[in-house]
Amino acid sequence: MNYKRTEFGGNIGFTSVVDDKFNTCSIRITMITPMNSDTASNYSVANNIISDVNSKLNTIAAMNEKLSELYGAGLASSVSQRGDMQLLSLNATWLSNRFAIDGEDITAEMLEIVTDCIFSPLADENGFDEDIFRLSKKEILDIIDSSFNNKREYTLIKAREIAYKGEPAQNGGNGTREAVEAVTPVSAYAAYKKLLETAQIEIFYVSPEEAPEVQETLKAKFAAVKRNSQNHIFPAPSPLKSEPVLVEEEYDVRQAKIAINFKYDIDDVDAVHLMCVIFGGTPVSKLFMNVREKLSLCYYCACRMSEFKKTITVDCGVEKANIEKAEAEIMNQLEEMRKGNISDEELQSALLALENSYASFGDTPDSYSSWYFGCFCKNEYISPKEHFERLKAVTKERIAAAAANVQLDSTYHMLNKEAE
């Protein structure tokens, strides 16, 4: 594997990974900008448009026909958030040229499509093309609406809204439904032009063979943009509420769901990370072994960590009548960790699980871009192996201290009406 990161200037980073065991190439171009309720939805709609069409492939049919012709190449946009930053990405994947039956230069064709999408979107002085804009806006609204179809995901969305109320991270990467409704072809295109000029940009290219033309082409294209971009900082700790907040909502569902947000304010991120794995990150974690296996209260009970927001969220699907029992056991297990009741086996199995996870780095093209993007966000370029060595040095005392620092912030209950 050959890894190289270069700067284009104008706050644009280009990371190239060449690994000859793959048969696909991929580009991920991520634009990073502060989450802001005034701009988030405009950026999101615009980002969605640029992966659907460009000025040459100017209908969804034409774009799909071309991608299908290129051996089913993939082109998609995505939006997410990290800390208080909004991440808007264009992702493209395609088969390496050596697998082209008819000898096509797939890489050259995909590079042209990607650069046209970014630098030559389907727009004029009146903004984005009206027809494409309408479809794209509807798609974002549909995504927001359909998030309620997945009740576990929806519970976590509600938990996030409660945990980060009043902060930029309160709403997801797409912004609110109302904000999306207000987006127009003109506002979305103006936002896109601003994004291209001001966003911090990270590009990842993963391929089985060297392709210097990819870097050269993108560098030249970006050089033509008048850039005015600032460095962004990802850590944005969410303050602990003065009193824990409980929000309950009732729906026509068969199973109740709970999500509990905790906050911490220490900087020992490695200890917090290990604490989360031991608490609820594996099938031998304290939550799985006790809430599920011993008490048979649920099918899942797990915890996740938002490093930049310094927040930990535990979620679980239970009978409404068992909510109290499940929450008591979750708090009881946290208390055990605070007391330092962590066995050698628990620590060892958490470390082994992490080692296994880190060692699989490099087995998919996406694992490279995800890892190096994580390094970029933390402004710390280390290998997975180096990071694991650091985790290995964490003691039980540090883990207990991390658990002791974790405080209850807020809780969300999705209740089933039938159980009344």
Next chain:
Amino acid sequence: MSDREIITSKRTGDSCIHVKHKSGLDVYIREMPGFSTVYALFGTKYGSVNTTFKLAADKEYTEVPNGIAHFLEHKLFENEDCGVFELFARTGAQCNAYTSFDKTCYLFSCTKDYTENLRILLDFVQKPYFTKENVDKEQGIIGQEIRMTNDNPEWRVFFNMLRGMYHSHPIQIDIAGTEESIAQIDADLLYKCYDTFYNLNNMTLSIAGNINADEILAICDEMLRPCEDKGLETVFPEESDTIVEADIREKQSVGASIFQLGYKCLPCSEDFLRKELTASLAVSYLTDASSEMYNRLLTEGIINASFGGEVFAGDGYFSVIFSGESENPDAVRDAVANEIKRISAEGIDEKIFNRIKKATYGDLVRQLCNVTAMASAMINSHMAGYKAFEVVDTVSELTAEDALAFIRNELLADKTVLSVIEKI
């Protein structure tokens, strides 16, 4: 030492090893140097549809409660001494299992000590331990799993569609059963099913990644207990080729209404792969995002990017399903029916068909560099009755005429079921 068969793709040159192990087990190995991960699946051809069965020595068929294959999968994760998760936790491997309609698989993924993990996998699946206490304990966990899936509209719309399509085939029954059916399960029934279906002659091991075939086979020799083939026979009730109900609607707490439009096709008795791939290409042709139908429905706001199609087929069932989000699923049903009528009359555009074949080839080639996808592909192909990589080679042989014949003969208006989950 069992004989090794090297299976090679004519199209890409990729290969894997197949061994019919002396224990009765079929073993598939794909060495993928350069990768860190090893992914192994140890599976039995036993899924939720296998509720009626007998061995050659039995006089009568045994009928068991719905959801028992899935229940058994949960219970195999408990040894006499400790849980299986704990055994894998000692090596750091990730382990899991799943039950589908026609198979149950136990799996691990690891980046070191794969030989030790393989020993654990082969050992625990061959060592059932069911007691009244541990069976009772599982009722609550699986009960919550059933409730969780019943709140999943994708799951509901699918099973409602199957219930509208099949009169008596057990494919219409939820994989996990119901809270009532699993209440009938006890340790004796679990042992009965285990002894019947977890015979190595009915099982497959598939392993891919940075591995050595000799080491794998040596562990198989050490860990596998030879099994006598007891002549397992599973039967399904006779299924009419008509549908049960053409239109099924359910109201749920959802943010977006969803639909599944199913076409009941004739079950496949021979050359399953050819029929499945032909159907798959026909579906891709019908749902092609550059087609007139797709773009008209999209522009009119009737479908969105979630619209797609798939083939759903197995032992005694074969169907084609179109699905997506829509507030006007009747319009989707009419549009698909009209498009089928049009294609049946006018034929298939060969240029478009060849482009779709090319995209399918690209998708299949991409899988060859994915450890997880390769191990899954090997076990799936074996259990479906064709050879690994045969899929890549067969795609290139299919013609537009094959797809047209499928559309004309199998996608019939009177075999259509529309299932919808509507917003409350």
